[in-house]
Amino acid sequence: MKLVVRVKLLPTPEQAVALETTLHACNEAATWAARTAFEESARRPLELRKLTYRTIRERWKLGSQAAQHTIKKTCDAYATLAAGMRACRYGKPGSRRRERVSGKPIAFRAKAAQPYDDRMLSWQHEQRTVSIWTLSGRLKKLPFTGQAEQLVLLAASSRGESDLTCENGSWFLIATCEVSEAEFNGRPAGFLGVDLGIVNIAATSDGRRYSGRRTNRKRECDRKLRAKLQKKNTKSARRRAKRRVGKEARRNKDTNHKISKWIVAEAERTGRGIALEDLTGIRERARLRRPQRAALHSWPFAQLAAFIVYKAKRAGVPVVYVDPAYTSQECSECHHIARGNRPSQAVFACQVCGFVETADLNASHNIAYRGWMVWVCGAGSTVPELALGA
Template identity: 75%
Template sequence: MKLVMRVKLLPTPVQAAALEATLHACNEAATWAASVAFEKEARRPLALRKHTYAEIRERWGLGAQAAQHAIKKTCDAYTALKANLRSGRYGRPGSRRHARASGKPVVFRPQAAQPYDDRMLSWQHLQQTVSIWTTAGRLKGVAFTGQDGQLAVLAAHRQGESDLVFQGGKWFLIATCEIPEAAPNSHPAGFLGVDLGIVNIAVTSDGARHCGRRINRKRESDRKLRSKLQKKNTKSAKRRAKKHAGKEARRAKDINHKISKWIVAEAERTGRGIALETLTGIRERARLRKPQRVKIHSWPFAQLGSFIAYKAKRAGVPIVHVDPAYTSRECSMCHHTARGNRPSQARFSCRVCGFVDHADHNASHNIRQRGWMAWVCGAQSTAPELTLIA
């Protein structure tokens, strides 16, 4: 199982300047190589290397490995562009957006990530330092930091390349770790149903609720501030907007990590699996008023589901995705399904058997039952192969 660890670097001002100059040089070289690849239609590493390798080394002063990585990064960018064009991400062929994306060379940002292999980067885990190649020479003793658990995993299981990244004025190394998977629980004692929503971000069939009211109030406050600054459009407003950029996303990611960790730990402790709704296409299916659309489109439910999935796989907990249709209208006791069973957002009251419960708790029981039936019928555990730990 692959995990991607993000390690924070703590360079001195001199080291930071060397790292910044290196990123700029590598990305300028990659942008030039992308223009050559576009003109000569040489978008494979071997073909592009013949046209660009010698000049990249001479013009930008890159080492052999750095030049190879710049060329490979260019080819990978064109491969990704081709896949996105084919999937329709840039619209239909012939459209203005499609023509704009395919009709010009790829351009890299000056501070785009740069890959490093073991010849260009070495780790000293006991000293918590790295030795890293730059255009100004090799920097030794560049300090890094992170959580103790992450650093232990990094020291034991790191493999392959690492990416040097500059984000928000801070330096990071993104390293891939190949860790052994836990033995999967092939005979779960049952399933823990999880219902995802707006008012309550996650409700389990055990009755636990992760309420989102306070979070939603904070998000609404952030949205109003962002709108106000965009309308003002002054230099000070832009500075303030830039300062707060990404704050809401980081908060949501932290909350999703905490919720997913608790859910997986509970399932592992009780020897059960986890049943989740398949939320693919929720934006197209949902018919909501404008204020509700803003809320449902802004919270990263897919991220929460992926966090639960990879944590479950790491713990050996089986996870099953079920059809979400009518889970909020079906009675978990007699299975009568009707719109009238849910007289309000929070209340469920069955018209046939009289069963009364919180609507989200009732839905989580339906998800749990559907997950168990799917497992009995031969469903396989679904979990991703790759994830990112911030």
């Protein structure tokens, strides 16, 4: 399976200028190629290469490999846009947002990531340096650093492409590594149901809950502070706001990593699989009161599910996706479904058999049961390659 490792480059001021100049030129060329692809309806690499390759080499002085990757990056961006359109991520057909996105060519930020292959980038792991191509020539013995376990993984794994990117003045290489997987557990002893929510970010059928109260309070404080700084709009306020860019996203990502690690470790220890809800389109389907909307639309549920899937795949733990309909209204004992089974947000009380349980725990039991049915019946999953370990 493929994993990504991010290392931080430590360039001198002169080397940083060379990297920045290269990144700007590549993205300027990619924006021009995207405009050409839009005007000529050439979205495939071979078609676009015939129209743009020579001009990119001559106008922006890019090397052959850099020009090829720039063109491929443009085609990949249009492929991602087309997939988003099919999944209605930009609204329903005919909506204003969808027309606005599809009616103009893609544009790349000046510091958007640029892919590098083995011809443009080489690693010296013992010295912790890289040799990287730029418009000013090849930069050699450029030092890098990172977390110890990630550096070990980077040195021990075969590598594919790496992306050069700049974030808030810091330079990073994001390397794709091919790592071995654990033996897949094709005969799980059951499934660990995971219910995702707002009050409790995740609740498992074992009774463990990962509360989101503290995280939600911090997010609310962040939103109020951003609104205050935007309203003030002084030089110091803008400087303070700039320092806090991405802080909430990094905190959410760290929380999701911890939760997914605990869930996968428990499933691996007990020899079970993991059952998740298929929450595709949840933002369009959910009808919430105004105070809850920001919490739902800003928490990265898809990121948490993706972390669980890739960690489970690496550990050999099977993952299945189940239909989330009525999991919160269904009794996990008698399977009676009724809206009245939820007298409050936190409590489940079955109107037929009288079973009483915490709402999140009851839902996670239903998810675990549905996961076992999906596995036994061989029903399809929304992500079959990842979920069923193919």
